[in-house]
Amino acid sequence: MEILVCAKRVPDTSENEIELNSAGNDIQRDDLVYSINESDNYAVEEALQITGKVGGQVTVVTVGGEDDEEILRREMAMGANHGVLISDDAFNGSDGKGIATILKVFVQKGNYDLILTGVQAEDGAAQVGGMLAAMLDYPFASLVNSIEVVDGGKLTISREIEGGDREMNEIDVPCVLSIQTGINEPRYVGMRGIRQVASVPIPTPSASELGIDPATVGRPAAKVKRVDYFVPALGKGAEMLQGSREENIAKLIELVAAKGGLK
């Protein structure tokens, strides 16, 4: 099974506190630690587990600039066979539809049975996978938390729905699935593994090499634009206990006891 995983490099929110810059119009981007988007990493692990069972190859693709190459190397160190960095200044400012348009052209040049994305990235939009599937007229499922290959032409998948229930579906390939975190346990990647793939060439196709009309992507085509970031004024907010740890503990016990939390 030939599998393509679409991935994105994002600020790692488990490593960073996201704050506004001094102008208040963007987040503070200096000193951010970046990593592969968490659910994309689960998608790569899932792809590797599938090809480990039924054979085939895993390609990881991202749209971005040279800084984004590091996540491709990381996923190749995990075991992905190929990394591709689609890169062109014309792609700057693309909205979700722009990214899906770029990926659609790339997919059509290959021969993939299965395309995986993470369920959502740092912007929480959860959009590219569903858009890409519609552009390709492939079946799509979001929030996928298990995949089983039934035979060459079909998969059995489950989706995470409310309350931890799972919705089982049969889906034809080729298809696009957006992968939920927790579907598997992504393998560890050490520095040694990354060094081993450090010199593997990563193709960087441009808009013209892929035959993408620049008018259909990037800022000119984007119907959705982020104006600025802001931190909303707090509602009531918590009463912050400002004492020493010992004082805070004493106060907390008193408050919790008053609310019936200590029997």
Place this chain on the structure above:
Amino acid sequence: MPRIFAYIVHQAGVADDTATELIAAAKKIDAAASPTAIVTGWGADLDAACATVRASYAEVWKIAHEALAYPNAELIRKALVKVLPPGSMVLVPHEHFGIDLAPGLSIKVNAAFVSDVLAIEGVEGTDLKVVRQEFGGQVSAHVRCDVSSGAVVTLRPGAFQPVQSAAVNGTVVDKSSEVGVLAAGRRYLKTIAAVAGDVDITKHNVLVSIGRGIQEKDNVAIAQELADTLGAAVSCSRPVVDAKWLDSSRQVGSSGKTVRPKVYLACGISGAFQHLAGIKGNPFIVAINKNPKAPIFQVADIGIVDDILEFLPELTLKVREMRSVPVK
């Protein structure tokens, strides 16, 4: 203004709470808007859902098709593409069905797409101005969306307060004949109910709830010792389940359990909305987090900026001392 449609999620003949929230959202786009509800399904459940929806919508488009007895997003997308007038604005709840349906629908009707909208600030020229969150709610963003060729907008459940109004007894228009044959590359098989765990967190008055801040599996014991001392149960947020440190039956949130405790100790939990959506009944929330900017402090009653790995064991000791319970 483009015509506004609201996609109604319903189950067992009952419309979801979001049905009336979408009206409130439509009024934020255009105060004079009278959105049209679209209700798809089959049989008695569909009729019952339409009957409840027409109490709040002046016009209800009913799409009855045997293949829609279970809401399959691909089939519903194909049906909507047949009936929606060009340039329409379509509002969809941002939950597991909306996430399945809406992005692809926007492509097929060639409309703009903006998702998980928390607030609508109005329309300026051809731009719809909305507020979204990024980075798990740590920051918000003003977003403009060009709706000149229509739009598909998903709205966060609970973000828009329904407007109370008298029953409108709207008209139900049967659009089923316009849909034609429906087939999809994805077929619903069955729903598997979540497995019950060893502890039912929905039955506890006090929850010691842990998040990513617990850092590793071995540290879960720290929370368990506090819970044992308090007579509480240990619950958690999604990252703890993803990392397999606790069973999914312990997860609080929209994809986990909904809990109604009296006291909720959120320990090392950032406070993403999916987690907060599972906390109901207005409990007394205590947040303990190293990050003073964590969104959980916006909703907690009491906040403490501290490292839970040091704070929780000391808290446990103090409670035991107070009660003269011998330390194990």
